[in-house]
Amino acid sequence: MDEEQRNRQVAQEGVEAGLRESLKRELEGEIRQVVEAELREELSRELRDRLVARVKAELAEEIRARIARVKAELEAEILGRAVPSPPLREFERFSGNFRVQHMVLMVSCIILIITGLPLKFHEARVSQIFFDLIGGVQMSTLIHRIGAVGLISVGAYHLLYLIASREGRRNFWALLPRPKDATDLFQMLRYFLGRTDQKPRFGRFSYVEKFDYWAVYWGMLIMIGSGLLLWFLETSLRFLPKFAADIAREAHSDEGLLATLAIIIWHFYNVHLNPEHFPMNWTFWTGMIGEEEMRRHHPLEYEELMASRVARPPAVAGLAAAGQSAADPPLPSPSDDRAQRALGEKSP
Amino acid sequence: MVASRLVHWIKWLTGLFGPTRWSPSSCPSWLLAILMGPLLVLLIPGGAEALKKCTTCHRKPTLSKRLPSGRVISLFVDEELLKESVHAKHSCSDCHSDIRAIPHKGEIKRVSCIRCHFKGNVVGAPQKDINLEFAKSVHGVAAAAGNAKAPVCQDCHGTHNILSPKDPDSQMNKANIPETCGRCHLEVFSDYRESVHWAAFEHEKEDSAVCTDCHGEHTIRAHENPESSTYMTRVPETCSRCHSSVAVVGKYGIKTEQVATYGRSYHGIAIKFGGKTVANCASCHGVHDILPSSDPRSAVHIDNIPKTCGKCHTGANANYAKGKIHVDPTKREAGTVYWISLLFKWLTISVMMALVGHIGLDLFRRFRRRGAAH
Secondary structure, eight states, rough: OHHHHHHHHHHHHHHHHHHHHHHHHHHHHHHHHHHHHHHHHTTTTHHHHHHHHHHHHHHHHHHHHHHHHHHHHHHHHHOOOOOOOOOEOOOOOOSSHHHHHHHHHHHHHHHHHHHHHHHTTTTTTHHHHHHHHHHHHHHHHHHHHHHHHHHHHHHHHHHHHHHHOHHHHHHHHHHHHHHHHHHHHHHHOOOHTSSSSSOOOOSOOHHHHHHHHHHHHHHHHHHHHHHHHHHHHHHHHHHOOHHHHHHHHHHHHHHHHHHHHHHIIIIIIIISSSSSTTTTTTTTHHHHHEEEHHHHHOHHHHHHHHHHHSSHHHHHHHHTTOOOTSOOOSHHHHHHHHHHHHHBBOOO | HHHHHHHHHHHHHHHHTTOOOOGGGGSSHHHHHHHHHHHHHHHHHHHHHHHHHHHHHOOTTEEEEEEETSSSEOOOOOOHHHHSSSTSOOHHHSTTTOOSSOOOOOOOOOOOGGGSTTTTTTSOOOHHHHHHGGGGSSSHHHTTTOOTTTTTHHHHHHHOOOOOOSSSTTSGOOOOOOOHHHHTTTHHHHTTTTSSHHHHHHHTTSSOHHHHHOOSSTTTTOOTTTTTSSSTTHHHHHHHHTOOOOTGGGGOOOOOOOHHHHHHHHHHHHHHHTOOSSOOOHHHHSSSTTOOSSSSTTTSSGGGGGHHHHHSSSOOOOGGGGOOOOOOSSGGTTTTHHHHHHHHHHHHHHHHHHHHHHHHHHEEEEHHHHHHHH
């Protein structure tokens, strides 16, 4: 038993050393070729050296990470253990700007729900207690309108963000529904029912996240539209019949409940109660997502990200070898963005 | 039965000497008869004799007196009325206790009913807790403050003609209440006589509201007083006593759902939780002059709605009359509102079923996998 294990250990070490050496040699050769091809004409020697050093350092880290992973996998294979998954790195999922938007939306919604539901469920004892505590319906109405200002502001700001900021446009593009979302949903259901062991492979946003995002559009449209009509009732009724106000009230009340239920049941499950995230997923606060989680939940995004970092030099080398200008951007802009974003990653 | 009565009497008698709470009103009737009988025997012939003495002068219909204020008051006493009243067996001086001599000397005061009508009196004069509320009522407070015009007991209940309120001839019988109150509240009485409540009342609908049904009896407060049944936040509750009851208004074909729909409207919810600037029933329907919406004079007639809503909603126009006012989204008559309500109901149900189903399947898979791993 011991003998066997020791033999395996030795074998593993041999494999490891060989792998490390070959990878290193191969990659270094490639880098040199690429960087030289790219920089031969335009750049000074000094700059070239610095770039070479930086790319080398990055690659060294990449290689170390890969070796560590391969080592862990081999070890697990040999010792029959599960793959240990230390949080290797973190990626920025939500920018500061986006986190502030989510924060304002969250606080506004909480205020609106707390001051809105007691009006809907006015017969409940707890509503009476709420109004007694807060100082009557006049005060709750005022607070509700403060919440409304928050919601309207974040809605308007978000539209501006989608149009004016590069990050907004990129996220919006990624959030647009695609046929893949439908097939992902079906595969997920098959997976849930045990028909397959293959979970759907999501990109930056899964169909669940897309649903949440677009549901907020629907909610905002109904709630802000009917809410403004009721807020400025006398102005509205100058142009609209009284039953329009009744419809607005009914829609406001019913959509308010629907949104509340969606948040409490669906969103809370996804970010709090889900066994993977319990007690809560901190991404909304830190903006960061761990590498393991990234690989598990957004494999397509992860792979694209890794490809744009690791596979770029050979790709460029290939292009250069084919006689194309090395100064041209090697990949279209979306993945370029991702690569830039990935440079902002943090090591734990 | 007999034994339990015996026990009660013994308890009462021993209670006289014991530390337990003892009250004369719990006195058994037989003992009361023994104790009070001789007194009554003394009272009855005495009463009759005294009445004869007083009516020597007071039977004359022209007998009157000029008060220092210049007002002339009649001093005529109708013997027939007095004999039919609940106080027929009492002598004049039982109430007019400050009259000791003929001709009368000094200032003759108003009769004070509480000489007999107090809690626990032994002569059996009726007295309920609610009657004591009079002291806190708008009438009682004004009388106590020295307002000579403020009514006291006899202004409403009558003087020599006092009858049980159940008696149709009593001033306090429901049939006579509007006139009784109207003697002082003339303007309100004439407004009230225009209203649907009076019209129904005249047609012998004894369920229709008279003054006391809304304002209370001994508990009458000014409508600015938060304790008043006609205080702005308590009006819905007061109206709903009849208008939410199928047993009262239902039998005349009046819908009771208006109370519920008001309660669900923003007006109704806000007033319940302390809103002071929202409409109650009377804000739209009027107060003493309430009329059905079919009457062109009614504040809630379709042509008058812009004006009525405009009391609070500046710039109210004909749009305010387009659509049901007491709208119930769960009823088909609500029109578009009903369909919107239905749409959201099913949207909510289907979305929640889908989301909960997704969560359930997710958990199902997780636990099954965990179970399989073990």
